[in-house]
Amino acid sequence: SLRRLHLARKGTMGLTEVAPASLGHVYAMILAGGSGTRFWPLSRRRRPKQLLKLFGSESLLQQAVGRLEGLVPPSRTYVFTSKTIRSEVCHQLSRIPSRQIVAEPASRNTAPAIGLAACEILRHDPEGIMVVLPSDHLVARPSVFRRALQAGCQLASERDCSVVIGIKPTRPETGYGYIRRGKKGRRIAGLEVFPVRQFTEKPDAPVARRYFRSGDYLWNGGMFIWKASLLMANLRQFQPQMARGLEKIARAGGIRSGNVLKEIYPRLKNLSIDYALMEKIPNIFAVAADMGWSDVGSWAAAYEQSPRGKAGNSAPANAILLDSHQNMVVSSRKLVAAVGVENLVIVETEDALLVCSRVRAQDVGKIVKELNRRGLKHLL
Amino acid sequence: SLRRLHLARKGTMGLTEVAPASLGHVYAMILAGGSGTRFWPLSRRRRPKQLLKLFGSESLLQQAVGRLEGLVPPSRTYVFTSKTIRSEVCHQLSRIPSRQIVAEPASRNTAPAIGLAACEILRHDPEGIMVVLPSDHLVARPSVFRRALQAGCQLASERDCSVVIGIKPTRPETGYGYIRRGKKGRRIAGLEVFPVRQFTEKPDAPVARRYFRSGDYLWNGGMFIWKASLLMANLRQFQPQMARGLEKIARAGGIRSGNVLKEIYPRLKNLSIDYALMEKIPNIFAVAADMGWSDVGSWAAAYEQSPRGKAGNSAPANAILLDSHQNMVVSSRKLVAAVGVENLVIVETEDALLVCSRVRAQDVGKIVKELNRRGLKHLL
Numbered sequence: 001s002l003r004r005l006h007l008a009r010k011g012t013m014g015l016t017e018v019a020p021a022s023l024g025h026v027y028a029m030i031l032a033g034g035s036g037t038r039f040w041p042l043s044r045r046r047r048p049k050q051l052l053k054l055f056g057s058e059s060l061l062q063q064a065v066g067r068l069e070g071l072v073p074p075s076r077t078y079v080f081t082s083k084t085i086r087s088e089v090c091h092q093l094s095r096i097p098s099r100q101i102v103a104e105p106a107s108r109n110t111a112p113a114i115g116l117a118a119c120e121i122l123r124h125d126p127e128g129i130m131v132v133l134p135s136d137h138l139v140a141r142p143s144v145f146r147r148a149l150q151a152g153c154q155l156a157s158e159r160d161c162s163v164v165i166g167i168k169p170t171r172p173e174t175g176y177g178y179i180r181r182g183k184k185g186r187r188i189a190g191l192e193v194f195p196v197r198q199f200t201e202k203p204d205a206p207v208a209r210r211y212f213r214s215g216d217y218l219w220n221g222g223m224f225i226w227k228a229s230l231l232m233a234n235l236r237q238f239q240p241q242m243a244r245g246l247e248k249i250a251r252a253g254g255i256r257s258g259n260v261l262k263e264i265y266p267r268l269k270n271l272s273i274d275y276a277l278m279e280k281i282p283n284i285f286a287v288a289a290d291m292g293w294s295d296v297g298s299w300a301a302a303y304e305q306s307p308r309g310k311a312g313n314s315a316p317a318n319a320i321l322l323d324s325h326q327n328m329v330v331s332s333r334k335l336v337a338a339v340g341v342e343n344l345v346i347v348e349t350e351d352a353l354l355v356c357s358r359v360r361a362q363d364v365g366k367i368v369k370e371l372n373r374r375g376l377k378h379l380l
Numbered sequence: 381s382l383r384r385l386h387l388a389r390k391g392t393m394g395l396t397e398v399a400p401a402s403l404g405h406v407y408a409m410i411l412a413g414g415s416g417t418r419f420w421p422l423s424r425r426r427r428p429k430q431l432l433k434l435f436g437s438e439s440l441l442q443q444a445v446g447r448l449e450g451l452v453p454p455s456r457t458y459v460f461t462s463k464t465i466r467s468e469v470c471h472q473l474s475r476i477p478s479r480q481i482v483a484e485p486a487s488r489n490t491a492p493a494i495g496l497a498a499c500e501i502l503r504h505d506p507e508g509i510m511v512v513l514p515s516d517h518l519v520a521r522p523s524v525f526r527r528a529l530q531a532g533c534q535l536a537s538e539r540d541c542s543v544v545i546g547i548k549p550t551r552p553e554t555g556y557g558y559i560r561r562g563k564k565g566r567r568i569a570g571l572e573v574f575p576v577r578q579f580t581e582k583p584d585a586p587v588a589r590r591y592f593r594s595g596d597y598l599w600n601g602g603m604f605i606w607k608a609s610l611l612m613a614n615l616r617q618f619q620p621q622m623a624r625g626l627e628k629i630a631r632a633g634g635i636r637s638g639n640v641l642k643e644i645y646p647r648l649k650n651l652s653i654d655y656a657l658m659e660k661i662p663n664i665f666a667v668a669a670d671m672g673w674s675d676v677g678s679w680a681a682a683y684e685q686s687p688r689g690k691a692g693n694s695a696p697a698n699a700i701l702l703d704s705h706q707n708m709v710v711s712s713r714k715l716v717a718a719v720g721v722e723n724l725v726i727v728e729t730e731d732a733l734l735v736c737s738r739v740r741a742q743d744v745g746k747i748v749k750e751l752n753r754r755g756l757k758h759l760l
Contacts, residue, residue: 006464040495040717041717058402124686134675167553200398253674294670320744320747320750322743322747322750323740323743331733332742334729334730334731334732335731335756335759336732336733336735337420337421337732337733337734337735337747338734338735338736338737339734339735339740339741339743339744339746339747340735340736340739340740340743341724341737343733345735346735348728348733349714350714352715352716352717353711353714353716353717353718353726353728353733354713354718354719355717355718355719355721355724355735356717356718356719356721357718357719357721358526359720360720361719363702363703363719363720364719366702366719367702367717367719370700370702370717371700371715376715379715
């Protein structure tokens, strides 16, 4: 692949062009194990955010897979998820072979899952490049995402480095991790590429403002690219215990190792890839992409990303909204009417109704806590 | 009855006591033909306000009949309503003989209906006293209502006068008609009785304030008492055309006159009893009653009359309301959750959801107009 890439680049393609041949070894790993509560009552334990059709006719998960079309085929796409929702994930992703849709035996955050995927990829392709992607984010400009992914694969292939796709910040957000980039950038596929100086955790508001003003920071959207072999080498160096566990699993058959997986995996350290590796390893590059990204972290964020009418309402076509502005209305079936209301989130499902001030959307999880406390399992 | 009444009063009962014997000739006429839109989506064409269980387990209509218990028996209670809802009225009032639940052939406001009821009562009892009552109002202190009714019947019987039960105003309301009372009052059954000087229509705000401050005005809650013979005499004098039509119907069998009723009734003048008679006739007395009356004219009024928790919310027991205040929540079945919302009316039914600012509750009818315009008959 590297050879083919170099040949291609020496041919008609310039440095800013992408060599499609470099994609032959690329594997995608979609992280679809999330189980948030902030989209209640639409999201439930068995129907978390990534499975919801919040925007259009496809779920966020389906959109995440769809964005890979022509870049990574279903035969090289892995989806890691939980037992609870695996069957629905299989249902939504009918083109992906179901053996590649993996239910983690226990939720151990991203590092063990990524390590397990790397082992699996290495079984098939010692030169495999893995693209790690979230399943519950929104990308308004998929063409930019695709160019970023191509640029990242080229970098990971050429330089055997770790790559993060960084998002150009559009506001001093305190809810995301940030990436401090080096000064010098080069361009690949029309996108700027920077050496990474530091991964930082979610900042407080003054720090976020400083990051935003400086122009030296990117948002960390959880999109990573590296060779599976490099990932494992890094794990061996920085998380040796985890690496040993994963290698035991790999020797027993990896994702098909049955009881070995069930025994060892739940005892792996519960660590995010950011904490386990990204904050520690050298040789990381960031591809800066202005892809209209949102992690859609709440109903308020979903509102911001939704098409809205001239009164600023995002609502079903048949809703009747009189003197009502800047509301988000989601209804499964019944007619919704509003009079004189503003900045509300109104979500109606078969068995529950939420009416929430838009600025309080981050507190929807408290409703779920209360349902839990009351033992109303059918609403969780 | 008069004789019995006088005997009773000469006996152990004082002037402020009510002689139960005077009730032997009393007939109730409940007006249950209303068809408002302001309680949508709970109220529908086939389920108007009087049929709704807005307060407790009984509908307003059932409460209106229930308040008569021990005063007027079902055998002397008539209910006038529309064809659309008659069967539901019969269902709700199973103790009232169904032949006494009359579907008006056409909606002609209150005067023709009251006249028709008077004709019916006169067929049974030339001395019959009729009590005309709305079916869709709320009375928080039924014992005061009952004393007012007894006092009114005593007056109507003794003096052959017209009686209105007047409500002591609690605010300068512009939505009601007012009754200007004379200066001198006497007391019957512990309630003050005044000669009526004038019936006035709904005032504007400055006039309402003047009425309220003066102390000389009562609200007209549409509760009237008179002998059926007096009512007919007054109709003959002040609405001779209507009286002639009614007498033709009466000669043909009254409420059982079939085609005669169907032919003549719809051509009677469409007049309220207030306009047809009360503003014109002499010899009216008002019984002033502080009965906790409300016409419950909107969801906002229903909120005011509902029991509320310490955050000022009126809501089902299972609702989850976080940092939410002064809301009215009505839900048939599903769980309602709210976060950070105030002064809303939230009403959820099987097929529709309303979210309305409480101060805009009077505009709910506009939603119904819009449904009409869109031809969504199943939601009307």
